[in-house]
Amino acid sequence: MYGLYLTGTTEETIKPSTTQLPTTTSPGTTEETIKPSTTQLPTTTLPGTTDETVKPSTTQLPTTTSRGTTQHTIKPSTTESPTTTPPVLYSDCKDVYDAGYTQDGVYKILPAGWPSAAFHVYCKMDNGGGWTVFQRRIDSTTDFYQNWDTYKIGFGDVSANFWLGNDKIHYLTAQKNYKLRFDITTSGGQSEYAEYAEFAIESETTKYRMNKLGSHSGKAGTELSRNKGSSFSTHDNDNDGCSSFNCAEKNKSGWWHMDDWCSDCFGYFCSCFQVNSCYYTCTGENLNGVYNGGSGQNIFSSDIVYCNIKFVEMKIRPTS
Numbered sequence: 001m002y003g004l005y006l007t008g009t010t011e012e013t014i015k016p017s018t019t020q021l022p023t024t025t026s027p028g029t030t031e032e033t034i035k036p037s038t039t040q041l042p043t044t045t046l047p048g049t050t051d052e053t054v055k056p057s058t059t060q061l062p063t064t065t066s067r068g069t070t071q072h073t074i075k076p077s078t079t080e081s082p083t084t085t086p087p088v089l090y091s092d093c094k095d096v097y098d099a100g101y102t103q104d105g106v107y108k109i110l111p112a113g114w115p116s117a118a119f120h121v122y123c124k125m126d127n128g129g130g131w132t133v134f135q136r137r138i139d140s141t142t143d144f145y146q147n148w149d150t151y152k153i154g155f156g157d158v159s160a161n162f163w164l165g166n167d168k169i170h171y172l173t174a175q176k177n178y179k180l181r182f183d184i185t186t187s188g189g190q191s192e193y194a195e196y197a198e199f200a201i202e203s204e205t206t207k208y209r210m211n212k213l214g215s216h217s218g219k220a221g222t223e224l225s226r227n228k229g230s231s232f233s234t235h236d237n238d239n240d241g242c243s244s245f246n247c248a249e250k251n252k253s254g255w256w257h258m259d260d261w262c263s264d265c266f267g268y269f270c271s272c273f274q275v276n277s278c279y280y281t282c283t284g285e286n287l288n289g290v291y292n293g294g295s296g297q298n299i300f301s302s303d304i305v306y307c308n309i310k311f312v313e314m315k316i317r318p319t320s
Contacts, residue, residue: 093123094130094318112175122158134164135314140291148237151254166208173200178316185311194221207231207239210256222302223284230256247282253289257282270307
């Protein structure tokens with residue numbers, strides 16, 4: 001939970017007195033005892049300030065104070081709630097990090113050009129700080145086999161399993177140059193990562209085509225480069241270019257599916273789906289697939305290497 005101090009304002013509540021004030025008399029007057037008040041006086045706010053109640057968070061933000069201000073500490077709540085928003089809305093988690101908010105948590109941002117209200121994101125502050133998370137899988141409680149409109153606006157809980165939303169990802173990656181990172185935990189408990197030096201997706205006009213994906217590093221995600229240039233597909237909006245199958249339906253996921261291998265018959269790999277006696281594949285990366293699903297319907301990275309992933313988190317950070 002974070003402490004937050006509003007610069008230049010002092011909000012004080014005058015509490016009732018519990019001590020009897022002294023008796024005062026003057027010549028020719030009747031002696032009266034001034035009794036203590038039992039009513040709380042109204043809260044006063046200095047002119048030009050806004051009296052706001054800041055809701056509690058479960059994560060401690062850095063405490064900031066300025067000269068002439070009174071320090072107020074917001075006590076923690078036992079209920080999960082979004083992180084207190086900094087007084088200025090930032091465009092991404094890197095701006096939040098650079099402003100001094102250096103702990104992981106939920107923050108509210110407003111990307112450049114975003115046509116709607118500011119929205120909450122989860123910020124990761126490791127590996128250089130300021131990563132804006134747009135996808136996470138930690139268990140099977142959230143269904144990622146969703147339709148086009150649901151992937152467009154986003155779904156889930158930004159503190160747990162979620163997809164931020166294709167519209168939001170587009171506006172985020174259009175405002176600056178970003179790199180992509182995802183961290184996975186394999187079915188055997190091994191931690192691996194992938195980084196791509198560039199990442200961006202276009203708007204809904206081009207079906208959220210992945211138009212940027214730079215050079216790769218790390219052991220995971222080695223096949224994602226094959227998805228570059230692909231439009232996003234869902235089971236009700238097929239944009240994969242494969243004439244034989246609806247890859248989003250076969251892989252049970254919204255993703256940048258492709259047609260590179262969709263007509264080739266393979267032996268069994270975890271990235272494949274079976275049709276009659278043959279196994280086919282549309283992608284070597286499927287991080288939105290069914291969590292711990294069956295053959296061709298599970299969550300995997302690097303094609304045949306990391307199958308049934310236990311954890312994955314995808315995030316972006318400006319390159320400069």
